[in-house]
Amino acid sequence: MSAPAADHVARALKALADPLRLRALSLIASSPTREACVCDISELTDVSQPTVSHHLKVLKDVGLVTAERRGTWVYYRISPEYSGAVRSLLESFAPATVPLGAVPTEGIADLDHMLDRLAADLGPRFPEISTKRVRDVVRDSATALARTAGLTTHLVVLTERFARQRLEDLARIDGRSAVPHVLFVCVANAGRSQLAAALLEHYAGESVVVRSAGSAPAATVHPPVQASLDELGADAFPKPLTDDAVRAADVVITMGCGDVCPTYPGIRYEDWAVGDPALASPEGVAAIRADIDTRVRTLLASLHSPGES
Structure with missing residues (x-):
């Protein structure tokens, strides 16, 4: 050069x-x-x-x-x-930013029309967010999920769920609520972060808003983890990390994904050094779940204890 x-x-x-x-x-x-x-x-x-x-x-x-x-x-x-x-x-x-037209969406007829209808359905639920912004969030959510291999068959359904979470996060950013908001982040959002989110939802119910995301989301949840999620009644799928998800959180828990999360004042950050269940034996997965379970219970106690940070 x-x-x-x-x-x-x-x-x-x-x-x-x-x-x-x-x-x-x-x-x-x-x-x-x-x-x-x-x-x-x-x-x-x-x-x-x-x-x-x-x-x-x-x-x-x-x-x-x-x-x-x-x-x-x-x-x-x-x-x-x-x-x-x-x-x-x-x-x-940041693979989620690749245009929708650059990823495979075979088998989805008239996708643009379906996404516009989805945006029209979601818009009235979030009157504080402009119609254009709702539409942009829906289309960006579809792009992000379509970029992940294997998410074409149920793309519209998963887009609705992902976009709704993102719009809820945007609404929360503009007006904080008294309900604690926790975000778990790992690399693939297919193991540790999904398991932690499912356990926290299991113990906390509606007293905590729980999110999970991945810095490089996989196509599906790891099979050894899926069994635990089914047991907990969690209907989960890998999702990419968004800036708004971080900004809406009170607590961000990273799990083996390095410094991928943007840092904002007023948010509590923790890094949990727990094993990766992707290649673990059944015994190893059970041990990882037990470790995360203990950490989640401690986290929940701190969320409901005044003065804890």
Whole structure:
């Protein structure tokens, strides 16, 4: 690599080293029209339009995006020469941002129409969230789940469940409730985090809102764990980690997924070093469940004890 080329790449990477800019790129990449305006991005990120404009200008100055003014709005697209690099980046680090058209959805007739109907059904349940935002959440949820192999047959049903959880999280962010909200995160959301969430729901009932997610979700729950989930009456499926799920939580429990969770003030973070049941023997799975069970009971006691943190 020549010195000028290295300098150009370094400036582009520096421009990308900001969460809001990466979210803006992912929104543009996942848009059905492959473009977005400042209003679209500011609405989904809860950031003021001048702030979004500043960050988009940084991306434009290094050539990552192009801009086109139409009336009072400026629309941004990923520069053609960088489209491959941006797609590779998003597929490697945030696969849920890949456009819906880029993943297999065979066997689902008129998917766009079904997702629009789903958004129309969910909208009235969340009057505080704009209709456009509900639609974007539904389509992004479908994209995220379709990107996971094996989730085409029940994609619409699972999209409804995932989108509803995300909209509940968004509503909670704007108005906190007295009910504690716990998020469990592991890599695949197919073992530890699912088991912990099912156990907490089993013990807490409706006194705690429970979520689980994965930094790189698998297609299905691990068979050894599925048996425990069935026993607990948990109807679970792997879901990708979203920024809103973290922001809505009071407590975030990570389980072997490193520093993938964004950190926000006011949220309690814990890391549980527990075994991975994916390749464990039946005895090993039982021991892992017992370990998680003990930790979950301790967590629940702290949630219901004033002054605990």
